[in-house]
Structure formats: structure tokens, C-alpha cells
Amino acid sequence: MxxxxxxxxxxxxxxxxxxxxxxxxxxxxxxxxxxxxxxxxxxxxxxPSTATRLIALPMAAGHPEPMLELRTPHGNVIRLSHHEQVRWLGGVLEALR
Incomplete structure (x- = not known):
């Protein structure tokens, strides 16, 4: 390329x-x-390139509505629906920097 x-x-x-x-x-x-x-x-x-900054989060069963939703100025939406995902928030935000 x-x-x-x-x-x-x-x-x-x-x-x-x-x-x-x-x-x-x-x-x-x-x-x-x-x-x-x-x-x-x-x-x-x-x-860093965008591809290296993305983190996949597993979907939590039993929580159809997010308990926390963040929208970044660049249009990224982060929906967290389980307390385990909230623990990962620091890593997610760091990856989006």
C-alpha cells in the first residue's frame, strides 16, 4: 500500500x-x-491509528438499557450496561484519546 x-x-x-x-x-x-x-x-x-484504539466490550445479558452512555465530540458513543463494563471505562477512554 x-x-x-x-x-x-x-x-x-x-x-x-x-x-x-x-x-x-x-x-x-x-x-x-x-x-x-x-x-x-x-x-x-x-x-495512533484508529484501529489500534478500539476495544470490544461483551454485551451484558439482562440489561437492555444502558446504565451509562457517553458521547464524544467525534461522534463515538459508548454504552455501558453492566457494572463490570464501568470498571473498563478508563481503558476505553484512554483508547479513544
């Missing part, structure tokens, strides 16, 4: 810059890259 190879290439570039001893601007000039691209990829690669 082209996107994955681009991500890998920028991961290598970011590491090369970190190991170079040069600041971002001089390193980008030397490599023929724009600072905007450098900062875009550094930010993009610092964020």
Missing part, C-alpha cells in the same frame, strides 16, 4: 533528523524537504 510505504519512509526520515544533530530547518534544507511536510508527518505519526 502506497500510504503505508510513505508512512514508513517518513518514520525513517524523522529518525534520521533526530540522529543528525541538526535542527529541523537545516535538516530539511539539506534533504530538500519542506518544514511543513516534516511537521505534518511528525504529528501524523505521533497519533
Amino acid at each position: 502506497r500510504n503505508e510505504s510513505t508512512r514508513q519512509a517518513w518514520t525513517v526520515r524523522l529518525q534520521e533528523q533526530a540522529n543528525s544533530g541538526l535542527g529541523i530547518r537545516p535538516w530539511c534544507v539539506r534533504e530538500g524537504l519542506t518544514e511543513a511536510s516534516f511537521h505534518y508527518w511528525r504529528k501524523s505519526l505521533a497519533q
Whole structure:
């Protein structure tokens, strides 16, 4: 996949810059890259992908209505219907960050 190879290439570039001893601007000039691209990829690669942040919760039998429902600004809805699921809430919220 082209996107994955681009991500890998920028991961290598970011590491090369970190190991170079040069600041971002001089390193980008030397490599023929724009600072905007450098900062875009550094930010993009610092964020975990959505697929690694999802947690599956088992449905609790006997509780058709959720006892707690959370809606995030990004449109995620978390419905918890059992006290065991409430214990997992910290992990769920951390995964959505």
C-alpha cells in the first residue's frame, strides 16, 4: 500500500533528523524537504491509528438499557450496561484519546 510505504519512509526520515544533530530547518534544507511536510508527518505519526484504539466490550445479558452512555465530540458513543463494563471505562477512554 502506497500510504503505508510513505508512512514508513517518513518514520525513517524523522529518525534520521533526530540522529543528525541538526535542527529541523537545516535538516530539511539539506534533504530538500519542506518544514511543513516534516511537521505534518511528525504529528501524523505521533497519533495512533484508529484501529489500534478500539476495544470490544461483551454485551451484558439482562440489561437492555444502558446504565451509562457517553458521547464524544467525534461522534463515538459508548454504552455501558453492566457494572463490570464501568470498571473498563478508563481503558476505553484512554483508547479513544
